[in-house]
Amino acid sequence: MKEVIVLIGTGGIGLAIARRVGAGKHVVLADLKIENAQAAAKTLDDAGVETSAVAADLASRESILALIDHARGFGEIRGVVCAAGVSPSQAPVSTILKVDLYGTSVLLEEFGKVIAEGGSGIVISSQSGHRLPALPEEQNAALATAPTEELLALPFIASISDTLKAYQYAKRCNVLRVMGEATKWGRRGATVNSISPGIVITPLANDELRGPRGEGYRKMIAGMPAGRAGTPDEIGDLAEFLMSSRGRWITGADFLIDGGCTASYHYGELQYLKATH
Numbered sequence: 001m002k003e004v005i006v007l008i009g010t011g012g013i014g015l016a017i018a019r020r021v022g023a024g025k026h027v028v029l030a031d032l033k034i035e036n037a038q039a040a041a042k043t044l045d046d047a048g049v050e051t052s053a054v055a056a057d058l059a060s061r062e063s064i065l066a067l068i069d070h071a072r073g074f075g076e077i078r079g080v081v082c083a084a085g086v087s088p089s090q091a092p093v094s095t096i097l098k099v100d101l102y103g104t105s106v107l108l109e110e111f112g113k114v115i116a117e118g119g120s121g122i123v124i125s126s127q128s129g130h131r132l133p134a135l136p137e138e139q140n141a142a143l144a145t146a147p148t149e150e151l152l153a154l155p156f157i158a159s160i161s162d163t164l165k166a167y168q169y170a171k172r173c174n175v176l177r178v179m180g181e182a183t184k185w186g187r188r189g190a191t192v193n194s195i196s197p198g199i200v201i202t203p204l205a206n207d208e209l210r211g212p213r214g215e216g217y218r219k220m221i222a223g224m225p226a227g228r229a230g231t232p233d234e235i236g237d238l239a240e241f242l243m244s245s246r247g248r249w250i251t252g253a254d255f256l257i258d259g260g261c262t263a264s265y266h267y268g269e270l271q272y273l274k275a276t277h
């Protein structure tokens, strides 16, 4: 039996993380599109990492439970990375909420029951969640701790009609949910954190760049303090640290890694975005 790392969402960011934490382990690559998981498996196989590829739907509890069963067939689960998601240009409100908000919460709940002692989890959230104003305390508490099956029926979630808002609330929920779950994961000796990337060039980001908000994206990239978009490898480096032995005192935390975009959105030249984002 080996130590197992599970990655759901085998896109650019997920693969960059798996490549850094997979050496000597069995890496389960799961994606809604099995061909994406298989392509990632081939890349890692060719780099000397043992893998298996499976189809899994983050939005389905049944599918998450089947993924856990599959993973445990190889050994104890030492790490889980949730890098599956849909962006505002890719899907309607209901799908964004079901995948990004509800699905991520199911994953945290179910993996939190089986994660190995000394294990760690990473959820890829987004800078988008940092653009919402502070929510009322009772909404924070509900997003962090309400039973997962009740999340989508919360009135302030059920009434969302705009895809950008849906994405922002889902990503804010990811961060709060990680805080709530960290208190439970800690009882198993495991850590769990979220990473909120800015614009990182992957197929998902390229969809945004080519989508209806593409021009705005390019302007935003030029205006941010770093003056460029990020790369999946830069997110991978941060995740590797959080999942390493050096990250053991870090749990229930969110890491904004965005080239300064959020700083500029609130206090710099990107403040013009507040009218629309």
Ligand SMILES: NC(=O)c1ccc[n+]([C@@H]2O[C@H](COP(=O)([O-])OP(=O)(O)OC[C@H]3O[C@@H](n4cnc5c(N)ncnc54)[C@H](O)[C@@H]3O)[C@@H](O)[C@H]2O)c1
Residues within 6 Å of the ligand: 008, 009, 010, 011, 012, 013, 014, 030, 031, 032, 033, 036, 056, 057, 058, 059, 083, 084, 085, 086, 087, 099, 103, 124, 125, 126, 127, 196, 197, 198, 199, 200, 201, 202, 203, 204, 205
């Ligand atoms: N790329 C960016 O600029 C950026 C910025 C902030 C946050 N993010 C977040 O990073 C995460 C990963 O995105 P990426 O940039 O690597 O994109 P990507 O498109 O390369 O990868 C996303 C993967 O998730 C899979 N997926 C979609 N729905 C799924 C579902 N229901 N179940 C399982 N898999 C599913 C897709 O098939 C795809 O392989 C997402 O949560 C996204 O919101 C990305």
